[in-house]
Amino acid sequence: MRATALLLTGLQKAYSGPGSAMAAGGLDVSPLRASYPHLSKILAAARGAELPILHFRELSLADGVSDSAAWRNYRERAGSGIPISPNDPRGLEFLDDFAPEPGEFVIDRFRPSGLQDTRADVLLRSAGIRNLIIAGAETHRSVLATVLQAVGLDYLVTVPSEATASARPEMHDAALGILDAWIELLPVSEVVARLAIDGPSALIREVKNADHLG
Amino acid sequence: MQTIWGKDVYESLGELTDPTHTALVIVDVQNDFCHPDGYYGQNGKDLNDIAVVVPKVANLLEAARKAGVLVIWIQQTLLPEAKADSPSWLRRRTRGTAAPEWTLEGSWGQDFMAPLKPLAAEPIVIKHRSSAFVGTSLDLLLRSNDIESLVICGVVTQGCVESTARDATFYDYYVVMVRDCVGTIDRKLHEASMLCQSTRYDFADSAGVIDEWASAAAHSREALA
Numbered sequence: 001m002r003a004t005a006l007l008l009t010g011l012q013k014a015y016s017g018p019g020s021a022m023a024a025g026g027l028d029v030s031p032l033r034a035s036y037p038h039l040s041k042i043l044a045a046a047r048g049a050e051l052p053i054l055h056f057r058e059l060s061l062a063d064g065v066s067d068s069a070a071w072r073n074y075r076e077r078a079g080s081g082i083p084i085s086p087n088d089p090r091g092l093e094f095l096d097d098f099a100p101e102p103g104e105f106v107i108d109r110f111r112p113s114g115l116q117d118t119r120a121d122v123l124l125r126s127a128g129i130r131n132l133i134i135a136g137a138e139t140h141r142s143v144l145a146t147v148l149q150a151v152g153l154d155y156l157v158t159v160p161s162e163a164t165a166s167a168r169p170e171m172h173d174a175a176l177g178i179l180d181a182w183i184e185l186l187p188v189s190e191v192v193a194r195l196a197i198d199g200p201s202a203l204i205r206e207v208k209n210a211d212h213l214g
Numbered sequence: 215m216q217t218i219w220g221k222d223v224y225e226s227l228g229e230l231t232d233p234t235h236t237a238l239v240i241v242d243v244q245n246d247f248c249h250p251d252g253y254y255g256q257n258g259k260d261l262n263d264i265a266v267v268v269p270k271v272a273n274l275l276e277a278a279r280k281a282g283v284l285v286i287w288i289q290q291t292l293l294p295e296a297k298a299d300s301p302s303w304l305r306r307r308t309r310g311t312a313a314p315e316w317t318l319e320g321s322w323g324q325d326f327m328a329p330l331k332p333l334a335a336e337p338i339v340i341k342h343r344s345s346a347f348v349g350t351s352l353d354l355l356l357r358s359n360d361i362e363s364l365v366i367c368g369v370v371t372q373g374c375v376e377s378t379a380r381d382a383t384f385y386d387y388y389v390v391m392v393r394d395c396v397g398t399i400d401r402k403l404h405e406a407s408m409l410c411q412s413t414r415y416d417f418a419d420s421a422g423v424i425d426e427w428a429s430a431a432a433h434s435r436e437a438l439a
Contacts, residue, residue: 067358126297
């Protein structure tokens with residue numbers, strides 16, 4: 001039974017591709033690029049183990065129809081630059097090395113967590129998934145938001161540390177510290193090794209009900 | 215407007231359909247449910263009532279667009295190998311027969327029934343359950359646009375229409391069910407469903423809603439003039 005899925009976020013050209021909106025906004029995206037070889041290893045291992053793979057695609061619908069006033073305020077405050085919209089198809093695209101393959105899921109997300117107001121939770125529950133590997137960018141934004149929501153929705157979560165990144169290293173480090181307080185952080189090499197040995201049931205941890213329930 | 219427990223509560227049809235806070239939600243008017251060559255048509259289902267509804271939905275849609283009402287299209291979708299169907303949902307779908315393979319992603323059956331066609335700026339919400347609120351971005355889209363009230367039409371009365379309308383009330387939206395713009399393949403089920411639903415939220419005829427929207431559009435034009 002397939003019980004583990006891989007969730008990837010923030011791997012679109014608007015982040016770090018040519019003419020990236022983030023870079024145009026003055027951020028140094030080289031830390032993002034540094035994580036890509038690690039992400040490629042995770043993706044290859046997940047494909048080899050035949051895990052369901054969800055690719056979150058951040059976007060804002062045309063005419064701002066998916067943007068609330070509050071969300072526009074948060075984006076502005078975060079200095080997120082121009083929203084990724086269908087008016088910029090190149091920015092919307094996945095980076096070439098992370099293009100989804102047939103049979104994998106593309107999930108459009110409108111807010112930081114890929115599990116919020118999307119069909120991701122329905123898809124995962126329908127496939128009997130209880131364990132998630134979550135990776136991508138940015139560690140302190142979409143990764144953190146998705147992980148915390150996954151915790152609240154009763155998934156067991158693993159994050160391969162080097163396969164996450166934020167443009168600003170101090171935000172990445174802070175986010176890893178918070179993630180470590182909640183979920184299992186593992187080196188990429190360990191995640192890859194476990195997937196190679198155990199396949200789709202890798203990373204299942206036995207979690208008992210509270211002892212007092214007997 | 216009424217005041218109940220100190221809260222302003224909309225009361226008149228005009229308030230309940232005001233274009234500044236209302237969305238028209240068009241449920242599942244897709245080829246597999248409406249067209250003679252679609253799944254229902256090809257499997258012996260009676261499409262007569264639905265055939266009457268489709269042009270009325272078209273009129274309602276035109277009035278909504280003229281009044282600047284937000285229009286949202288709901289699109290039932292089956293993924294290949296039923297990837298979005300849980301075991302319990304499969305049991306529910308197989309009652310009586312094999313699980314129907316309707317509205318397969320990318321198929322003609324999944325497309326909207328002519329002449330109904332979304333404009334580029336009108337969001338399409340793909341769903342995998344009866345209610346358009348489950349596992350979708352519908353609530354996000356509605357709250358992003360400060361929508362308080364839903365005008366609901368489409369198919370099928372006792373299935374995705376009723377499910378969406380009930381959930382809408384639980385998610386704190388006013389509901390106006392347009393009684394001559396919903397239909398299904400079994401008149402008894404339609405009437406039973408409409409009877410139950412009518413005890414729960416507002417019903418209106420499309421003529422009444424179209425009048426309210428036309429008058430709102432005229433007031434906007436006057437205000438701008």
